[in-house]
Amino acid sequence: MTVILVSAFLCIGWADKWTGMKNAGANIASVSAEFTQEKHMRILSRPLVSKGVLYYQSPESLRWEYQSPVRSILLMHNGKTRRYIQAQEGIIEDAGADLQSLQIVLQEMTQWLAGRFDENSTFTARFENGRKIVLTPTQESISRLIRRIELVFSDRPGVMESVTIYESQDSFTRLTFQNATVNQKIAESVFKEK
Template sequence: MKLPLTTLLAVGLAALASVALAAGSPGDTLLRLAAKAGQVRSIQTEFTQEKRLSIFKQILLSKGEFAFQRPRSLRWEYLEPVRSGFILHGDSGKRWNELAGETQDFSVRKDPIMQLVSSQILLWTTLDLKALSRTYTIAVKSDAPAVLLFTPRAAEVGPIAGLCITFTPDDAAIAVIEILEGQGDSTTIRFHGTRLNDDIDPGVFTRP
């Protein structure tokens, strides 16, 4: 069972694969954001995803939940319209799709797609500026609230034309991710009800 392409785009590429500072961009804004990210031990949040395709008039709406706990525990789950997602704890995890009736174990050492997705989410949640260095140029669109614009440096990121990341007013978490694709397609993920540094039930990262 493979995750849908839209899931990989939203989770993997929107997770800020890598970043190179654009000339003249305010580095102090990025350092401020990175300092805030360094204080985060855990994240629990809900999200709403809006998918716009140029061939359809209707917006495709999904809802779900995301959880993260240092050092390497993740859960990304769509609850509507179909329950699907994955969990990662260390180097192993599970992925599932209720519509297909499938649940599979995986190891990031043997599954390059899940290795890519999970590693990029970890970079996103920790905002590791040293590691975020190669694939995108970045511009600071706004300092308060912080809004960052990412532009791919090469075609290796596939259909992604750019990303816009908006942070919460206190810089503590991402509020909105906008993924711009070719031919007018786009994906917008809005996070809400975010809770930082709360204790998380270990089962969140072990059971589908």
């Protein structure tokens, strides 16, 4: 999932593209954006739409917040991952969440945000059609769950347009990002408080 990166990689060779992305990623100190998530499935007559906001601060701080239809907040900061969720009694910490798995996913996201696509052992990355990167799982245990991930970059330097996660032929999740701002100061409390 994510936002960010790159611009000048379109006209250069593979190695140069990755290097260009890393360099662009290195220039990203923070990102904030709104997102719309659409879940498409064979059985859904209309996609299930969720909306939220995301904040990223280099090197590994992240706030991934859903605001509708159900509020939930994923926080990663100083190596700790927490999840808050809407319950009958209000927003509570989700102690039952599989935080280890969540932490892996969130770290994956921060790697993308930093432009480090080719340093990942879980996915192989390749460019497609200029502005798209396709990530394919390297392990069968993961490919059974996720077939591929497509990241599409905007023509605006450092900003990602969409992420699509394909679970099967007829099931995918698409995140589109809006109103992204890059390298604006984000208060530390954003990554610590629900």
